[in-house]
Amino acid sequence: MLLIRTLEDRLGALCREGKAPMIAASTGQEAAALGVIDTLGPDDLLLTNHRSMSHLLSRGADPGRVLAEILGKRTGYCQGKASHLHLSIRELGIMLTSTVVGAELSLAPGIALGASMQDSSGIVACFFGDGGACEGVFHESLNLAALWELPILYACENNNWQAFVSVKEALPTARIADFAASYGIKSQSIDGTDLEAVREAAQAAQAYVRKERRPFLLETHCPRLRGHAVLDPMHYVDAEEQAAGWARDPLVALSQRLAQAGVLSDEARAQMQREVDLEVERAVAFAMESPYPGPEELLTDVFA
């Protein structure tokens, strides 16, 4: 979590300097991502959306190659053609970072079908936002997953916002999990800022999906701390809500919990931060120094 936070903050700074594109930071949602992904196995597959940094790093992506991709470098996971908004990493089972909201929901049943029919015991974790739940394809996806008994853990990170629109303006319910019941799909709606709580719920959810080969919808409520994208001034979000969001910072919660439990001293925390800073700087250096793809790359990998 510290790595995700540090890397995204660093990217925010690079963006302000004009050295990196503006990413949709997952700040505030790290526990919701890590808690779920921690419970997955190596054969499991992931799909995610534009706010994917937490998912990529939780799954073990190399920060250097992620950053290189974000900067459009040839050493990135997608040779620079994806940047941040479409970053997929097949070797880690990350099948899609979708920036057309809902594409992750659209592809999930097929990914699960592909795994099942080829006798993989893997399951699919499909991360999406409350905004994704407004697209009709959300329902089509749930319906097919239910009918065909597909092993999909639908993981909705409900951060109360869909770009500049509050979930209150977009849906009559604040609980995305409520939609699952219409399809006979089990669901749970939890606080997504508490890493342990997320891990526990995800553990049960993925075990259910794995055993029953049926979908499950796990909704994690979390704050969107850095706005829609990192330079978002958020004048459309009232100050109270922003403060309340920061009071729920999952990283602070975790640090406090560990400190109280006596397993993380201030010094160890500082040491950890230094190590992460170093890792991030190495990653930034790797990305910065990496070459861009050559002009011939414009025309490659269109057809197989």
Place this chain on the structure above:
Amino acid sequence: MLLIRTLEDRLGALCREGKAPMIAASTGQEAAALGVIDTLGPDDLLLTNHRSMSHLLSRGADPGRVLAEILGKRTGYCQGKASHLHLSIRELGIMLTSTVVGAELSLAPGIALGASMQDSSGIVACFFGDGGACEGVFHESLNLAALWELPILYACENNNWQAFVSVKEALPTARIADFAASYGIKSQSIDGTDLEAVREAAQAAQAYVRKERRPFLLETHCPRLRGHAVLDPMHYVDAEEQAAGWARDPLVALSQRLAQAGVLSDEARAQMQREVDLEVERAVAFAMESPYPGPEELLTDVFA
């Protein structure tokens, strides 16, 4: 109802003779249509789908012009360009017969918004099938109608089939009305073969929509007696189900009820049939004798 049945049966016969296209007859669903439309006022607006004959005639469409349209004649309501699958009649408030399943659901909120913003007291009745409820746009439509408080009576005729697919293969629930609750929309699910029951439920539903300016979903369960389209051999529907369907024929039910109540003697029924037969034959003659549109019509009415 007798007119609908007679006209559709006549069209089936014409189709068998190669004199008319194959329509999707509403046989078995007449009460579900008439019961709802009977309760609507002149300012109200309708959208329907491919199985629209019951809606058109219940709304008072002229059988001759309907038949002329079906045969592609210039005297049809759409000058022959629509035939049966896209027959709209603005003067009766019939805004759309959609054959792309779900288009009626897609346009309904805008039609209702247009009425409301132009101070019409009219409401919108949107007829669709259980198949339409499988399209994502069904959910998008319900959601927007709920959020924007649009006066739409969603009228789902659930006939258990979507072309060659049983609703059991297509949805985990056999009650489309169940989806309304997720959007805070009130709903009711009733037997659609009992004209009086439909009328009563529709009366309450339209009054609610009219007064509260909010959507309502009324689901009517009915049998699809003539298959997907009139020459459908229905070998994929088991005999028992077909027989059970005919046992629920709304026209038989109505005739029996009226006979038992002593308001419709056998003789009066026969006389009625003769009159309807005459009307249908007049309509057929009008349609048959009407001219086709001229070749210049190929290029007209593309742009306003």
Place this chain on the structure above:
Amino acid sequence: MKTLTMLQAIEEAIFEEMARDPRVLTFGEGATVKWSQLRQAYGPKRVRTTPLSEGIIAGTAVGASAMGLRPVVDLLYAPFLTYAMEPLINSAGKQRYMSGGQFSFPLVVLVSTGVVPFYGAHHCHNLEAWFAHASGIKVVMPSSAAEAKGLLKSAIRDDNPVIFFHDIPLEHVPGQIPEGEHLIPIGKAAVVREGQSATVITYGRLVQTALEAAATLAEQGVSVEVIDLRTIKPLDEEAVLASVRKTGRLVVVHEASGTCGVGAELAAIVAGKAFSALKGPILRLTGPDTPVPASPPLANMFAPQAPQIIQAVQQLVG
């Protein structure tokens, strides 16, 4: 040789490919009824019906193909593709490129296209040009039952997304099918009639119309070459240019509306790369820029007819 309708040829092609490759599966609304032979032979896992939801049918095909399955999905009529554009265009067509080649999407979408009386604009809309314009997607359109079989088998073996448009008016037309393994390569046009004085290029149902026109013209002493594109993308530029360099005259013919259609592309290719061979203007005969009318006389006027082709060629050679 045996005789099959185009729909039967399509089912046979899928049948054979399912036998050959266990990764091939098929699904769509009513697929189990429509493709009952396949269902009987390959069972409920590989032949599935779906809910009435084109978006997720297409999305599921894309996802399954990313995993190495080879789905063949039936989206019924071309206008229904409008519900399925997102996964086809943004994922199937782009994700290989965006991922730097990590994924491929070996899937086939079957769609009925073409104009028939009474059906009208919600069933009839020739949309092949859309997919040719988008990236990363192949587009095929057969002109007969045998062509359908051979092209579909190749499409199923292709590692890319292929949209397979088949003409409604041809679906029940019987044709001779070669015995044994019958494959037609994707991306190669066929010279279906050789000629010297003018080239007529078309595809799908209108190949037959063009051949009729060419036969009539031959009686008048005008030798016309007729090319069946077979594949609209990748387009066989070489075959097109070779023919026009020989004849010097070109008439392009299709049923789809003209503006930004396949005919425009053919004209542009030739006007750009074989200009010096041209002896006259490039004539386009296409459907009008209108929706498809249901009324029979209007529907029957929609596509170019043989007399128009004859007249266009006469204008060029005259």
Place this chain on the structure above:
Amino acid sequence: MKTLTMLQAIEEAIFEEMARDPRVLTFGEGATVKWSQLRQAYGPKRVRTTPLSEGIIAGTAVGASAMGLRPVVDLLYAPFLTYAMEPLINSAGKQRYMSGGQFSFPLVVLVSTGVVPFYGAHHCHNLEAWFAHASGIKVVMPSSAAEAKGLLKSAIRDDNPVIFFHDIPLEHVPGQIPEGEHLIPIGKAAVVREGQSATVITYGRLVQTALEAAATLAEQGVSVEVIDLRTIKPLDEEAVLASVRKTGRLVVVHEASGTCGVGAELAAIVAGKAFSALKGPILRLTGPDTPVPASPPLANMFAPQAPQIIQAVQQLVG
């Protein structure tokens, strides 16, 4: 004169038309934040935010326009149109025709288009040709802030569906806006530079690029006419043909992929109707048939550049 960016010009156009006509309303995802001036002036009934559901946004626009309202809806980025095709194509584009003229659909869809580094293929996809190929839909693409204002005002007054594509790279570029009522007619191209030896036709952002190329060529003594199409459908055939009949040479330029693009249509029109005026091949400079890459150097190569235009013209006149 005053100075506005293209986005400001767009907001001003809507602002003025909302003042002029109470039937105009606007909605879209985040519209109340993005168009905050409109919201302030016209309130929550006429400026609405929507859920993240492009399908129903488009469908609602179509329905509302059938009732006589004049919705202007913002669908954000062109690839998101793939969710909105069904109502736009099958209802807005066809239902007037199918109904025998009973309905009209006066609506405007605003969409960002064009290539920018880092955005990638889920935000960038030039799709104007799709809508030109479909029926019953007008397509407009302005080349500057002033053009945007004048064309958008006309689009809002037009009784037909209009897809209004505006280039992302131009959105924040300031430009001079004429004071007072500023209307530019739909369907008329502009000769933005007169010339004698060759015609360059383009639209949107690349008009500026073409003008730069023409300026350089003028220094070399080559007189180039530059046409800004402004409207892609209906296309101003007359202006195109008149120019080519004068110059005899044509280079068509756009950022969208080539196959079945607007450039193909232009080439086909000219090769069909002004063949005898042509002194050489019609050259097409377009984006490649690939998705849009995110990597800056690749993204910057996507569209044709001034040197390529210069070279093409030199090849023709040379």
